[in-house]
Amino acid sequence: MRLIIDVMSGDAEPLEAVKGAFKALDELGCEITLVGNETSIKEAISTLSRSEEEIRIVNAESVVTMEDDYLVVIKSKKNSSMSIGLSLLRDGEGDAFISTGNTGALVAGATLILRKLKGVKAACIGAVLPLKNPVLLVDSGANVEPDAKSMHQFAVMGEVYARNMFNLGSPRVALINNGTEYTKGNALARETYAILKEDTDINFVGNVEGRDIVDDVCDVLVADGYTGNIILKLVEGFGHYMSSTLKGLLFKNLKTKLGAIFLSGEAKALKKSMDYTEYGGAPLLGVAKPVIKAHGNSNAKALFSACRQAIAFVETGIVSEIAEKAELWRNNRKEAEHE
Amino acid sequence: MRLIIDVMSGDAEPLEAVKGAFKALDELGCEITLVGNETSIKEAISTLSRSEEEIRIVNAESVVTMEDDYLVVIKSKKNSSMSIGLSLLRDGEGDAFISTGNTGALVAGATLILRKLKGVKAACIGAVLPLKNPVLLVDSGANVEPDAKSMHQFAVMGEVYARNMFNLGSPRVALINNGTEYTKGNALARETYAILKEDTDINFVGNVEGRDIVDDVCDVLVADGYTGNIILKLVEGFGHYMSSTLKGLLFKNLKTKLGAIFLSGEAKALKKSMDYTEYGGAPLLGVAKPVIKAHGNSNAKALFSACRQAIAFVETGIVSEIAEKAELWRNNRKEAEHE
Numbered sequence: 010m011r012l013i014i015d016v017m018s019g020d021a022e023p024l025e026a027v028k029g030a031f032k033a034l035d036e037l038g039c040e041i042t043l044v045g046n047e048t049s050i051k052e053a054i055s056t057l058s059r060s061e062e063e064i065r066i067v068n069a070e071s072v073v074t075m076e077d078d079y080l081v082v083i084k085s086k087k088n089s090s091m092s093i094g095l096s097l098l099r100d101g102e103g104d105a106f107i108s109t110g111n112t113g114a115l116v117a118g119a120t121l122i123l124r125k126l127k128g129v130k131a132a133c134i135g136a137v138l139p140l141k142n143p144v145l146l147v148d149s150g151a152n153v154e155p156d157a158k159s160m161h162q163f164a165v166m167g168e169v170y171a172r173n174m175f176n177l178g179s180p181r182v183a184l185i186n187n188g189t190e191y192t193k194g195n196a197l198a199r200e201t202y203a204i205l206k207e208d209t210d211i212n213f214v215g216n217v218e219g220r221d222i223v224d225d226v227c228d229v230l231v232a233d234g235y236t237g238n239i240i241l242k243l244v245e246g247f248g249h250y251m252s253s254t255l256k257g258l259l260f261k262n263l264k265t266k267l268g269a270i271f272l273s274g275e276a277k278a279l280k281k282s283m284d285y286t287e288y289g290g291a292p293l294l295g296v297a298k299p300v301i302k303a304h305g306n307s308n309a310k311a312l313f314s315a316c317r318q319a320i321a322f323v324e325t326g327i328v329s330e331i332a333e334k335a336e337l338w339r340n341n342r343k344e345a346e347h348e
Numbered sequence: 349m350r351l352i353i354d355v356m357s358g359d360a361e362p363l364e365a366v367k368g369a370f371k372a373l374d375e376l377g378c379e380i381t382l383v384g385n386e387t388s389i390k391e392a393i394s395t396l397s398r399s400e401e402e403i404r405i406v407n408a409e410s411v412v413t414m415e416d417d418y419l420v421v422i423k424s425k426k427n428s429s430m431s432i433g434l435s436l437l438r439d440g441e442g443d444a445f446i447s448t449g450n451t452g453a454l455v456a457g458a459t460l461i462l463r464k465l466k467g468v469k470a471a472c473i474g475a476v477l478p479l480k481n482p483v484l485l486v487d488s489g490a491n492v493e494p495d496a497k498s499m500h501q502f503a504v505m506g507e508v509y510a511r512n513m514f515n516l517g518s519p520r521v522a523l524i525n526n527g528t529e530y531t532k533g534n535a536l537a538r539e540t541y542a543i544l545k546e547d548t549d550i551n552f553v554g555n556v557e558g559r560d561i562v563d564d565v566c567d568v569l570v571a572d573g574y575t576g577n578i579i580l581k582l583v584e585g586f587g588h589y590m591s592s593t594l595k596g597l598l599f600k601n602l603k604t605k606l607g608a609i610f611l612s613g614e615a616k617a618l619k620k621s622m623d624y625t626e627y628g629g630a631p632l633l634g635v636a637k638p639v640i641k642a643h644g645n646s647n648a649k650a651l652f653s654a655c656r657q658a659i660a661f662v663e664t665g666i667v668s669e670i671a672e673k674a675e676l677w678r679n680n681r682k683e684a685e686h687e
Contacts, residue, residue, distance in 0.1 A: 140589075150526055153534045187489055187577035195492045195574045219581030223589040235534045236575055238526035242558030243579065247586045250479075250562040255594070268610025271603050 010039040010320050013103035014312070016053075017045035017072045017090040018110025021308070026109060027053040029312025034063060037317060042103055044069050044094040069093045072110075079113035083121045091115060095122040098298050105299035105319040107290065107312070112302055116151045119296045126332045128339030130159045132295035133234070134302060135167050136241050139248060142225045145171045145180075149291060150238035157200035160184075160231055161208065162338065166294035166331050167229040168211050173325035174318070175228060179212045183227035185236060186216035197233060205231070289318035294331065299323050349378040349659050352442035353651070355392075356384035356411045356429040357449025360647070365448060366392035368651025373402060376655060381442055383408050383433040408432045411449075418452030422460045430454060434461040437637050444638035444658040446629065446651070451641055455490045458635045465667070467674030467681070469498045471634035472573070473641060474506050475580045478587060481564045484510045484519075488630060489577035496539035499523075499570055500547065501677065505633040505670050506568040507550050512664035513657070514567060518551045522566035524575060525555035536572060544570070628653035631661060633670065638662050 012033065016026035023045055030041050031054075043050050047068035054061055069090035073082055082092045091110050095118050098106040108115050112134065120132050133148035133155075147167035152159060164182050171180040184202055186194045191202050193216060205213045217226050222240070232240060259269035289311065290303035299322040303315040322328075351372065355365035362384055369380050370393075382389050386407040393400055408429035412421055421431045430449050434457050437445040447454050451473065459471050472487035472494075486506035491498060503521050510519040523541055525533045530541050532555060544552045556565050561579070571579060598608035628650065629642035638661040642654040661667075 153526060153532075185578055187492060187574050193492075195572075198574070219578040219583075220585030220588070222582060223585045233534075235526050235537070236578060239524055239558040239575060240578065240582065242526075243561060243582055244558075244586075246559030246562045247583075247590075249559070251586075251590050251593075254590075264610050268607040271607025271610075 010037075010323060011042065011103040012039050012316055012319055013042045013044060013094050013097050013106045014316075015044050015090045015094040015106070015108035015110060016050060017069065018074075018108050019303070020075065021109070022053075023049050024053045024056060025309045026312050028057055029309035029316065030064070031057060031059055032309060032313045033316035036313075037320060039316065039320060041065070042067060042097065044097070045072075045090045046070075067093060067097065073114045075111050077111055077114060079111065079117040082114045082118035091118055092122065095119060095300075098300070099123050104323045105301065107301045107303055107315050107319055109303045109312070112150060115300065115302050116293060119293050119300045123297045123300070125295055126297055126328070126335040128335030128337070128342070129166075129295040129331075130162055131155055132293055133159075133163045133166065134291050135170055135294050136237075136291040137289075138222070138230070138241065138244050140223055140225070140244070142228070143175060144222065144227060144230050145175075146230045146232060146237050146241055147294065148232060148234040148237050149241045150234045151293075153233065153235040153238075155197075155233050157197060157204055160197065160201040160233065161204045162295065162335075164205055164211060164213075164229065164231045165208070165334055167231065169330050169334070170292055170294060170327055171228045173327050173330075174321055177228055180228035181214045181226070182211050182229040182231065183214050183217040185222075185230055185232045185240065186218065189216045189218060191216070201231065289314035289316075292318075292322060292327075295335075297328070297332075299328055349376075349662060350381065350442040351378050351655055351658055352381045352383060352433050352436050352445045353655075354383050354429045354433040354445070354447035354449060355389060356408065357413075357447050358642070359414065360448070361392075362388050363392045363395060364648045365651050367396055368648035368655065369403070370396060370398055371648060371652045372655035375652075376659060378655065378659060380404070381406055381436065383429045383436070384411075385409075385429075406432060406436065412453045414450050416450055416453060418450065418456040421453045421457035430457055431461065434458060434639075437639070438462050443662045444640065446640045446642055446654050446658055448642045448651070451489060451630075454639065454641050455632060458632050458639045462636045462639070464634055465636055465671045465674040467676070467678030468505075468634040468670075469501055470494055471632055472498075472502045472505065473630050474509055474633050475576075475630040476628075477561070477569070477580065477583050479562055479564070479583070481567070482514060483561065483566060483569050484514075485569045485571060485576050485580055486633065487571060487573040487576050488580045489573045490632075491572065492574040492577075494536075494572050496536060496543055499536065499540040499572065500543045501634065501674075503544055503550060503552075503568065503570045504547070504673055506570065508669050508673070509631060509633060509666055510568045512666050512669075513660055516567055519567035520553045520565070521550050521568040521570065522553050522556040524561075524569055524571045524579065525557065528555045528557060530555070540570065628655075628657035631657075631666075634674075636667070636671075638667055 016023040042065040044067045070088040071086050073089045073091045131152050134151045135145045135147045136149035138144040147163040290301040293300040355362040381404040383406045409427045410425050412428045412430045470491045473490045474484045474486045475488035477483040484506050486502040629640040632639040
């Protein structure tokens with residue numbers, strides 16, 4: 010297993026990413042290619058008292074920043090760590106690519122450098138919501154204005170990913186909506202509902218409302234990228250809010266601090282369950298090879314989780330399975346055009 | 349001050365609503381008209397050992413259920429407690445109307461029986477999110493597919509409400525989006541941003557992302573009703589999730605129960621801060637008179653809060669202020685048509 014890791018594009022210095030990569034090298038038995046500024050990477054390796062011989066370094070002269078337009082990756086910054094990493098993956102010099110960078114640029118770059126699978130209308134990002142049970146949210150922000158057919162494809166691709174990665178026989182697929190009845194929603198939601206209802210290959214459990222998401226009612230949650238991104242960030246925001254509120258509660262005064270002593274084990278378990286670093290990153294679905302978007306401020310642990318996730322992404326053959334589905338969509342479209 | 353209360357339309361028996369109404373009668377010095385099944389209301393009054401003489405009862409022969417289509421209130425169920433209550437308000441037999449019923453029916457009924465203020469394109473519902481600081485979410489579900497001009501009106505009407513009810517000099521108005529840059533969002537969000545940016549009468553602070561909502565970055569949050577409803581219910585769901593998780597943590601075993609003793613005061617304060625019953629109900633904005641939608645499973649406390657809120661809604665003159673703004677919109681539209 011050969012992983013390509015962009016260690017430059019995130020908000021953090023490469024040290025944490027390099028540390029996570031070496032942990033993956035040690036514990037997961039994979040080969041690692043680090044892409045980024047060679048000097049910075051070598052400094053990080055030296056800081057960690059490791060050897061450059063253990064991994065491959067590919068120098069990149071620029072970095073896609075979080076503020077960059079999403080098209081820079083294929084225009085003005087072709088020599089960026091993200092662009093080079095994607096090209097290495099395309100050229101077979103690795104099995105999966107992990108980047109902590111700009112989501113929009115990563116989706117655009119993966120779509121244009123790796124290409125979409127034939128039959129896929131739009132690639133999407135599947136983020137894992139850290140709730141009681143993990144919920145895969147598709148799309149979580151790549152397509153702010155998809156059509157209903159794309160929404161259906163997000164659902165199917167998400168189903169394949171969740172079934173393989175969460176070890177589920179038949180993941181429950183739900184559509185986020187402003188009510189459970191099929192008549193609810195805007196035009197896109199109503200049209201998507203109708204298509205999902207017709208697809209007997211997936212276990213579509215219908216519309217779910219915002220309040221139900223936390224209650225283990227689905228494994229895959231389908232949304233347009235605008236709504237999905239708002240949901241993802243609201244869940245993340247609430248995770249932080251919950252942690253900080255709990256912390257404030259436990260350490261407010263001497264009396265509560267005394268109580269905190271009895272609760273520390275449980276509080277840690279709770280914090281862990283709300284911690285996105287446990288779940289790794291967000292998979293890109295619909296592109297020709299496995300790509301994972303890790304959090305922009307990923308620490309070593311989060312990057313290590315993303316590596317473990319990337320290996321499972323490759324080994325379960327998710328991309329091939331999605332490619333088969335996409336081939337069917339393509340044939341159906343061709344037939345429809347001929348009629 | 350004369351309040352009209354629909355005690356039948358909620359999920360709960362009328363007893364709790366009647367109890368809340370009597371509390372308002374005792375503590376807020378208002379006159380109360382209860383609308384609903386006369387026998388049930390009299391039974392509730394008797395259970396509470398109060399006298400029928402203290403309030404006015406108006407009998408209603410049917411009830412709008414949560415499952416009813418939103419148009420029943422003006423079609424097949426004109427004799428429902430909701431329809432009669434709205435008609436009493438229209439006819440000047442009260443200053444404000446409170447209902448625990450079906451939101452869609454209440455909006456449709458208020459729009460058709462009371463009428464919208466002239467110049468208002470669509471009435472909206474402003475729900476208060478129970479966060480660190482209260483945030484008024486407009487629209488929270490009345491219009492799943494508004495246009496950008498309606499979104500602007502939601503913002504202005506929400507600003508008037510928040511300024512008067514939260515005692516703020518200049519409420520911060522924000523637009524929910526999938527990123528902070530003005531280029532972000534679907535077509536509706538981008539167009540709405542442009543209009544809000546131009547309106548110098550409101551303190552528009554730009555786009556906010558889902559994760560920022562919990563961080564006291566705005567007082568009024570503008571959303572289309574589809575997205576707003578998902579946000580509202582997700583925040584409610586997280587409130588419950590947080591309470592139940594905290595409870596599970598505190599009462600897990602003997603050791604944590606011991607810790608809980610030291611924390612009980614703080615835990616109660618936290619639970620209270622996440623409790624929607626503290627905030628009363630959701631105001632309808634853009635209709636000709638004050639209407640409040642109280643939670644469907646409102647207990648006496650929540651209904652009492654809604655009464656207190658209704659009184660402030662009337663006394664602050666919010667409806668007149670919105671009417672003045674709407675008159676300007678109407679004149680601008682006329683001018684634009686003449687040009």
